[in-house]
Amino acid sequence: AQKVTQAQTEISVVEKEDVTLDCVYETRDTTYYLFWYKQPPSGELVFLIRRNSFDEQNEISGRYSWNFQKSTSSFNFTITASQVVDSAVYFCALSDPIYNQGGKLIFGQGTELSVKP
Amino acid sequence: GEEVAQTPKHLVRGEGQKAKLYCAPIKGHSYVFWYQQVLKNEFKFLISFQNENVFDETGMPKERFSAKCLPNSPCSLEIQATKLEDSAVYFCASSPGEGVYNEQFFGPGTRLTVL
Numbered sequence: 001a002q003k004v005t006q007a008q009t010e011i012s013v014v015e016k017e018d019v020t021l022d023c024v025y026e027t028r029d030t031t032y033y034l035f036w037y038k039q040p041p042s043g044e045l046v047f048l049i050r051r052n053s054f055d056e057q058n059e060i061s062g063r064y065s066w067n068f069q070k071s072t073s074s075f076n077f078t079i080t081a082s083q084v085v086d087s088a089v090y091f092c093a094l095s096d097p098i099y100n101q102g103g104k105l106i107f108g109q110g111t112e113l114s115v116k117p
Numbered sequence: 118g119e120e121v122a123q124t125p126k127h128l129v130r131g132e133g134q135k136a137k138l139y140c141a142p143i144k145g146h147s148y149v150f151w152y153q154q155v156l157k158n159e160f161k162f163l164i165s166f167q168n169e170n171v172f173d174e175t176g177m178p179k180e181r182f183s184a185k186c187l188p189n190s191p192c193s194l195e196i197q198a199t200k201l202e203d204s205a206v207y208f209c210a211s212s213p214g215e216g217v218y219n220e221q222f223f224g225p226g227t228r229l230t231v232l
Binding site (some may be wrong): 035037043044045047050089091093104105106107109110112 | 150152157158159160162165173176206208210220221222223225226
């Protein structure tokens with residue numbers, strides 16, 4: 001069965017610090033997709049990134065970067081020079097690979113990030 | 118529309134009453150998903166549709182929950198005889214479902230409170 005684990009329940013940092021959110025996943029399938037979503041205090045879910053299992057290149061988008069390592073089944077997310085606006089709950093998710101074009105998402109428990117000024 | 122719309126934003130029901138939630142997916146999207154978020158963090162998949170057909174209903178509590186996506190109407194999620202544990206935020210998401218896998222676009226959610 002698929003599973004996503006975000007072991008860090010809460011993280012608190014001071015503005016401008018770098019912070020890494022961990023995500024470990026379990027799946028028996030060779031084809032799958034991984035995602036990160038942000039849920040700010042207002043409650044909506046904001047899509048951040050999608051990565052397929054065949055693409056292990058790291059990705060950088062502004063202050064955000066993602067490290068995907070199949071060998072350790074991890075898809076970690078780093079925020080560089082954090083800002084107060086980064087305060088939110090961040091979710092890592094794995095797609096159900098059986099239905100490649102419409103698979104449900106399996107979410108981790110979320111990591112609540114608090115960035116203090 | 119360009120965004121997934123969910124109504125109502127908030128819904129309060131007494132235990133045992135019926136609750137009905139609505140979702141209008143992004144125009145042109147073929148897939149609709151319903152998720153339940155309990156206690157702020159935990160997401161649970163409920164059901165998905167491909168157009169008006171049920172695609173995956175493995176997460177649906179069969180006894181009291183039902184859902185539909187009819188042509189030219191918003192999709193709906195209905196809970197008969199609500200229980201306290203149904204209190205949650207219910208998110209709808211839609212996906213284009215064409216060619217390479219696309220991400221799911223989430224609506225703002227409906228907060229259901231069962232008293």
